[in-house]
Amino acid sequence: MLELRDVRVVFDGFHALDGVDLTVPEGELRFLIGPNGAGKTTLIDVITGLTRPAAGTVTFDGHDLVGRKEHRIVRLGVGRTFQTSVVFEELSVVENLDLAACFRRPLWSLARRRKGVSQAVEEALTRTGLEELADRSAGVLSHGQRQWLELGMLLAQRPRLLLLDEPVAGMSREERERTGELLTQIAADHTVIVVEHDMEFLRRHASKVTVLHEGKVLVEGSVEQVSADPRVQEVYLGRKPSDAVGK
Amino acid sequence: MRIPHAILSGVLVISVAACSGTQSGTAPSEAAGGSEIKVGLLHSLSGTMAISEVTVRDAELLAIEEINKAGGVLGKKLVPVVEDGASDWPTFAEKATKLIRQDKVATVFGGWTSASRKAMLPVFERYKALLWYPVQYEGLESSPYIFYTGATTNQQIIPGLDYLKEQGKKKIFLVGSDYVFPRTANKIIKAYAAANGMEILGEEYTPLGHTEYSTLVNKVTQAKPEAVFNTLNGDSNVAFFKQLKSAGATAESMPVLSVSIAEEEVKGIGVDNIAGQPVAWNYYQTTDNPANTAFVKAFKDTYGQDKVTSDPMEAGYNAVYLWAEAAKKAGTVEVEAVKKAAGGIALERPEGLVTIDGETQHMYKTARIGIVQPDGLIKQVWDSGKPIKPDPYLKGYPWASGLAQG
Amino acid sequence: MIRKHLPFATIAVLALVAAPLLLEPFRLSLLAKYLCYAIVALGIGLAWGQGGMLTLGQGVFFGLGGYSMAMYLKLAEGGGLPDFMVWSGVEELPALWTPFANPVFALGMAVLGPVAIAVVLGTLVFRQRVRGAYFAILTQALAAAMVILLVGQQGLTGGTNGMTNFFDLFGADLAADSTQRGLYLVVAGVLGVLYLATRQLVNSRFGRLLVAVRDGEDRVRFLGYNPATVKTVTFAASAGMAGLAGALFVPVVGIISPALLGVVPSLELVVAVAVGGRHALAGAVLGAVLMGYAKTAFSEQFADGWLYLQGALFILVMTLAPKGIAGILGRWRSARAT
């Protein structure tokens, strides 16, 4: 479904991605890990059109994504979240979700007031457990709630491929657990790529992992395979992989 | 967003109350009955034109004060109502309406730029009120409700050209700010040149407030004219003369005749940059006659010894006296009567004899060419000998027949 | 329902009935002028307050509307060429002018001309993600360039003088008090309708989207919208309002000139919106009327002070009450409510 071939990105002489190949079949939950500066976020940026690769191809469902504008890629069914979640603080939770759900409608049809809550929004609210906060402004949400709202917005978009950039960073243990449940639910009927540092989270939820290092794919496989790989241990400064990756 | 209507109702209540408040504050004018006559002074006291117009207002206030000291008009004191046109033409129209309708002034003295006059003209014609306009202008106008106390084109531009012709200057370059006066003036100049065997080497306009003249100076010096006719306005003159001088041009090799630079402007340009250059007006501070000696003295005593007097100031000063004279002759300040009485009035003014031409409501004025002196004053070197009859449509000049079909 | 609409109804009655009855004609036409500015302010409130696009060139659109109307009025007089063309040496009516003899065309152009320019400029700059300060500066330069262009084409536009001296509008004598009263009612009515329409837009999904674009343009892209389109549409709407305001302004005030659409008047309106409160549409309207009134009143008393007052007021509002009068009133209200 998603296929990257020999993708290269250069920032001022620095090779952020140096010939990455990646294939993610439909329905898979894929984790991307690697030390800081390995190129994880850059990879997501390339897929979603935020960064244009110097070379290589990115195809999603037969569509070439390179050079396509961000919103057009979203319209193909690729959605993403950001490390530092960005929600619209002046809008209420339900308005945030509603905007996310409406992008396929023609612009002129938006010139009317929202009446009620659409099914997609309803669903996103239930899944993220934000029903109670639906009419509160997004500005008052806690950090974890914001992350969920962002996930909810992503769900409301009804994408086919979801890219999550560190969804549990900065969350408390309970919040992480809830996010994990949410992730499992989502992964049941979506293709998902998750960038994550949290090793415990990784162990619990990952089926397949890709390790990036210095802009290249170092190794790919199941969690056990990857954490046993000596190259991965070396990359994480020779420490025990669990400590190092867990950070 | 929760309270917009409340706010909106607030605003309307306030503005309605405020407006009607101002309205009740102005009692019907005493112009008709009381012991005072209100007259309006409408010049830019703020904005870019304030530089020039404030001095004219000062001269007009001086005239009002002098007339009041001498007993007023028809036994009544003149009370000036001063308004600010703010260098903004619609404001001139608005304030003119206010002076006429609310303050009910007997007459208005005001304006400087052509644009401000054009903006006020419909107001004065609509309400049949009187405006005295004190600045040289581009002609082609003769409103029944305006008296023009500055020069029209045949009292300034054409004498300036006559002077250049007498000096043997046959190749002329035209430089002006991009607005009505320079464009009209240059049209006249081109027609004059065609009829008098002069050659126009170039015609350039720059936006108002333009200060970068190196390209234009290059164009002028490359064309090698014998003289430049300059209709630049305001601050542009400063930049133009500074940059012309540093390019090595001198008043001897290439005189620049200016029609918008008077004593007041010379200081800002820098005497060094303009000394020796000719200008064309009807009046200079140095004009030699007793009325002027008195005027210059009174002005300096009132406003400071470092002040200078200039042509538009003198024309504004005259305007008040000429109106007062017309009102005396008419025996009333009523507009139609004053208009009727004005024709033929002749007064000895600082610039010499000024006579109102009843037909065009312009003045007979003597044209004078002067040279800027190292002390910043202007010395007359040429005059037309006698006052020239105003001819705003240049009907008396066969070569100008194509210009004034309006 | 009734409660909700009561304040608006009060204003409507005040504006449409009380003002024409209470005010003398001169003051009424001044109020009409402020209301024209209020229409422009409404557009600025939409573009800037809601959409975050600080447009410093709104005078350009106002001017285009004004010039379209003025061209119609000049041609409607009959009697050959417009006066300024005669003294500019233009001998026959330029082709550009001919269609403006038709009032429908002139009014259409007054609105669609600004919309078209806003669409072109918006598409060009927003597509390239030019925003914030860049956009502000570009619109300001647009105003500067527009003035130079208008002034330079004296034969077509009347140069610095602009156009003035209009006599009648659809057969009614423009000088007559009754015409001016009628014009006032039209202006007030248009403002009311536009205000309601803009409010509707702001409260719609599009309005939410606009706020989202203002607060996180890049994020909106990942919601599948093209912010450039949203911004262009909004900018065009505000330009259209300014154009309509300009077209109304001309018969009310009787003049249009480049001085009305330059950098300073454009900025003054933004100031008015800031003073009134940029985030509330009513605040923008309030600001425009108040500042218009203050300018008139102040310059009648002491002219020199106006610049000080305007500058100082502005500094104070920006530092102490960035949400303007609407913000202060809002705070006061919520304080009372609790």
Added chain:
Amino acid sequence: MEALVNQLPIGLSIGAVLLLVALGLTFTFGQMGVINMAHGEFIMAGAYTAFLLQDLLLALPAAFLVAGLMGLILERAAIRHFYGRPLDTLLLTWGVSLVLQQLARDLFGAPNVQVAAPPWLTGAIGILPYNRLFILALAVAGVVAVWAYLGHTRQGRRTQAVVQNRQLAATSGIDTGRVDMLTFFIGSGLAGVAGVALTLIGPVGPALGTYYIVDAFLVVVAGGLGQLRGAVLAAAGLGLLNSYAEFWSDASLAKVIVFAAVIAFLQVRPQGMFVLRSRALT
């Protein structure tokens, strides 16, 4: 032909004027993200300093100090409360510019005042008068000074650090408030220097700043906000364009052409000539 060749140095000298008026602006924007509409009035303050002193060489440092201090006061009193809100700063400083203009009118009178050019600036090399060459030299000196300051002094490097990451710089012991103050002082001071230079070629009056501010902004926009290299190239480019456009058409049209060129240029390079890359989503 000769005229055509002459336009080249003329264009560069116009560019030098543009650069000089835009230099301080590009400095404050680049380092602090502040759009200062009162920049024109700081230029005016510099010009009036030259008027009071009537000595060009003395006026240069004096104007730097006067305008710099005005900037410093503005920064401390108001702008520092507005960081991260460039549009609000823009409007705030516009208010300040109005007040300063009127203040100048009240202090020095509405008419233009005269600043005598020193006799040693009389003369010319080819088409370029000495005073134009002086401005050119001053612009070059200004650029070199800014470049040296940023790259080769402790304080300059601190400034750079604050630009790149304010929080990080603050936590590593840099007093960011002090850096801001100093940056604004220098940026405004440069405006003062420009004001002194402008007395050689233009009017000195309360409206002085308004004549240059729009052009200065265009240079900053075309150069890429805050980029020294970009500002230099943009000033030279716009100067040359202006010079030739005016030569072939007229001054009014040249201004319109310059504006159109900047818009067109932004289509090719939307963020100006040079941009700092950033991975952050703004």
